[in-house]
Amino acid sequence: MSDSTGGTPPSPLKKKGVNKMLIAAIVAIVVVALIAAVVLGGFLNPPQKYGLDKIESEGKVIMWTEASFAPFEALDPATNTIYGFDVDLANRIVENISAELGKNITLEIYDRTFVNIPAALANNQVDMSLSGMTITDERNKTVLFSIPYYRAEAGYGLLVQSTNTDISSIDDIINNSKTIVVNTGTTSEIWVDENLVKTGLISSSKVKSLPTIVNCVQEVKSGFSDVFIIDNPTVNTYVTNSSGELKNAGLIPLPDEPYGVAMNQKSTDLKELVDRVITEMLANGEMDALRAKWGL
Numbered sequence: 337m338s339d340s341t342g343g344t345p346p347s348p349l350k351k352k353g354v355n356k357m358l359i360a361a362i363v364a365i366v367v368v369a370l371i372a373a374v375v376l377g378g379f380l381n382p383p384q385k386y387g388l389d390k391i392e393s394e395g396k397v398i399m400w401t402e403a404s405f406a407p408f409e410a411l412d413p414a415t416n417t418i419y420g421f422d423v424d425l426a427n428r429i430v431e432n433i434s435a436e437l438g439k440n441i442t443l444e445i446y447d448r449t450f451v452n453i454p455a456a457l458a459n460n461q462v463d464m465s466l467s468g469m470t471i472t473d474e475r476n477k478t479v480l481f482s483i484p485y486y487r488a489e490a491g492y493g494l495l496v497q498s499t500n501t502d503i504s505s506i507d508d509i510i511n512n513s514k515t516i517v518v519n520t521g522t523t524s525e526i527w528v529d530e531n532l533v534k535t536g537l538i539s540s541s542k543v544k545s546l547p548t549i550v551n552c553v554q555e556v557k558s559g560f561s562d563v564f565i566i567d568n569p570t571v572n573t574y575v576t577n578s579s580g581e582l583k584n585a586g587l588i589p590l591p592d593e594p595y596g597v598a599m600n601q602k603s604t605d606l607k608e609l610v611d612r613v614i615t616e617m618l619a620n621g622e623m624d625a626l627r628a629k630w631g632l
């Protein structure tokens with residue numbers, strides 16, 4: 337009776353064999369697809385290059401700076417070019433990179449907000465930054481610094497309007513309830529926060545933080561803030577260039593601020609080269625000449 341429908345029912349054994357083949361085929365397809373994905377993925381996403389390797393393959397050095405920290409970097413609006421002590425030093429570094437790699441390497445400089453520079457170095461978007469950047473323990477956690485190429489010896493200056501008569505020290509700022517402006521992400525911003533705000537000497541509402549140095553200088557010129565606190569050499573440069581509008585009202589004497597070239601932490605070969613260039617320039621008088629050229 338079971339035969340009345342005609343045809344032989346498929347044997348359980350045979351069915352198992354077909355299933356096995358099917359599974360084997362699927363597994364094979366999946367394996368081939370995975371291998372292809374890995375190979376293609378590796379091809380499309382080659383391992384990241386760092387330091388001299390990266391520079392050699394791109395034929396250029398990408399540098400970020402916040403271009404209003406005169407005389408280290410400043411922007412010439414007429415030609416839209418960035419110039420200054422740091423730019424001269426960067427050019428010397430790139431000349432040495434070209435010699436080392438035996439090929440012509442160009443330097444591309446971009447004007448960027450100071451506070452964003454360390455992260456751009458850390459994610460390898462940028463090869464180096466010369467931005468009057470102080471070597472600090474905190475920054476050492478995310479970027480690699482060269483040996484110091486400059487030391488801002490005097491501490492922070494107090495940039496005020498030249499008509500100002502009641503600020504000549506931090507005590508005056510505290511006692512006369514003055515308003516302060518600082519450049520975001522700088523060491524002087526941290527100093528103001530730790531020594532004046534967190535200690536309760538000044539209310540945080542009296543301190544404004546702006547993205548660039550020119551923003552801060554303009555803030556004082558327009559009278560929106562009473563004083564801009566920043567590395568003393570920069571205060572002096574802005575005073576000199578202000579044709580009498582601004583003055584340096586006093587100094588906050590502090591330990592040295594050593595400035596370094598900042599790089600990605602994996603760019604160790606680039607750091608070696610930069611250190612060598614700085615060491616040579618410090619020894620042969622070139623660094624002194626550069627300081628003299630920029631009034632430092």
Ligand code: ARG
Pocket residue numbers: 401402403404405409450467468469470471519521522523524549567593
């Ligand atoms: N030396 C200070 C620092 O490292 C200020 C540097 C500001 N530089 C600039 N290009 N805005 O924090």
